[in-house]
Amino acid sequence: MYNLLKGKKGIIFGALNEDSIAWKVAERAHEEGATFVLTNAPIAMRMGEINKLAANTGSEIIPADATVMEDLENLVEKSMEILGGKIDFVLHSIGMSINVRKGRHYTESNYDFTHKGFDVSALSFHRVMNVLYKKNAMSEWGSIVALTYMAAQRVFPDYNDMADNKAYLESIARSFGYFFGRDHKVRVNTISQSPTPTTAGSGVKGFGGFLSYAEKMSPLGNATALECADYTLTLFSDLTRKVTLQNLYHDGGFSNMGISDVIMDSFMEGKE
Numbered sequence: 001m002y003n004l005l006k007g008k009k010g011i012i013f014g015a016l017n018e019d020s021i022a023w024k025v026a027e028r029a030h031e032e033g034a035t036f037v038l039t040n041a042p043i044a045m046r047m048g049e050i051n052k053l054a055a056n057t058g059s060e061i062i063p064a065d066a067t068v069m070e071d072l073e074n075l076v077e078k079s080m081e082i083l084g085g086k087i088d089f090v091l092h093s094i095g096m097s098i099n100v101r102k103g104r105h106y107t108e109s110n111y112d113f114t115h116k117g118f119d120v121s122a123l124s125f126h127r128v129m130n131v132l133y134k135k136n137a138m139s140e141w142g143s144i145v146a147l148t149y150m151a152a153q154r155v156f157p158d159y160n161d162m163a164d165n166k167a168y169l170e171s172i173a174r175s176f177g178y179f180f181g182r183d184h185k186v187r188v189n190t191i192s193q194s195p196t197p198t199t200a201g202s203g204v205k206g207f208g209g210f211l212s213y214a215e216k217m218s219p220l221g222n223a224t225a226l227e228c229a230d231y232t233l234t235l236f237s238d239l240t241r242k243v244t245l246q247n248l249y250h251d252g253g254f255s256n257m258g259i260s261d262v263i264m265d266s267f268m269e270g271k272e
C-alpha cells in the first residue's frame with residue numbers, strides 16, 4: 001500500500017457485486033486511505049450486496065439513478081455533507097444496453113432500447129459532471145474517471161450499440177473536461193479497459209471467446225478488474241495532475257496489436 005489517496009474524498013458509481021470494477025476500485029481506494037460514498041441505481045441495490053462493501057470500507061450508500069438529475073443533485077449534496085467538504089475523485093462505472101440484453105442485432109436496433117442505453121451509459125456522464133460543476137463540488141486538482149471500451153474506436157460486432165455509447169462517453173470526457181480544467185483545475189479522463197468478466201461484460205454475446213482472443217492478442221494478457229482499480233487510483237492520486245482529456249488504454253497492449261504469434265499459429269495449421 002502506498003497511501004496514495006490519504007485524506008481524499010470520493011464518489012464511486014457502479015459497484016454491483018464483487019466482480020464489478022467499481023467494487024475493486026472501492027476496496028483499493030479504501031486501502032489507500034480514501035473515504036467515499038458508494039452509489040448505484042436503486043434497482044441494483046435490491047440484491048443488497050453493496051451493503052457488504054459499505055461495511056468493509058466504512059462507507060455510506062446513497063442510491064441514485066444516474067439518468068435522474070434530482071437523484072444526482074441529492075447524491076452530490078449529501079456526499080459533501082457526509083464527507084465534510086468538496087469531492088476529490090469520482091468514478092463513473094456505469095453501462096447498460098437493452099439491445100444487448102434482449103439479443104437485438106445491431107442492424108435491427110429497437111430505438112427505445114437505444115435511447116435508454118444511451119441515457120444510462122453515456123449521457124449519465126454528462127449529467128454527473130453537470131451537477132458537480134454547477135454545485136462547484138470538486139476540489140481543485142480533483143479527478144473524474146469513466147470506464148470505456150475499445151469498441152468506441154474499432155469494430156467489435158457483438159458489442160452492439162454500446163460501441164456508439166462509448167464513443168459518445170469518450171467525447172463527453174474531452175468536451176466537459178475542457179471546462180472543468182479551465183474553470184476548476186479538475187481532470188477528466190476515460191480508461192479503456194480489457195474485456196473483464198463482470199455482470200455487464202458477460203452480457204455481451206460470445207464474451208468467452210472475446211476474452212480469450214484478447215488474452216492471446218495482448219503481450220501482457222488481459223488486465224483484470226483489480227489491475228484496472230490500481231490504474232484508476234493513479235488517476236485519482238496527485239501523481240497525474242496534468243493528465244486530462246485522455247482516453248487511456250489499460251488493456252495489456254491489445255489496442256496497438258495487429259497480430260500475435262499465438263493467433264497466427266492458430267491460422268497456420270496445415271498451411272506450411
Ligand SMILES: NC(=O)c1ccc[n+]([C@@H]2O[C@H](COP(=O)([O-])OP(=O)(O)OC[C@H]3O[C@@H](n4cnc5c(N)ncnc54)[C@H](O)[C@@H]3O)[C@@H](O)[C@H]2O)c1
Pocket residue numbers: 013014015016017019020021022040041044064065066067092093094095096120147148149192193194195196197198199200201202
Ligand atoms: N466488463 C468489461 O468487459 C468492460 C470492459 C471495458 C469497460 N467496461 C465498463 O466498465 C464499467 C463498469 O462495468 P462492469 O464491467 O464493472 O460491470 P457491472 O455490471 O458490475 O457494472 C455496471 C454498473 O452500472 C450500474 N447501472 C446500470 N444502470 C444504472 C443507472 N441507471 N444508474 C446508476 N447505475 C447504473 C449497474 O447497477 C452496475 O453497478 C461500465 O462502464 C462498462 O461498460 C467493462
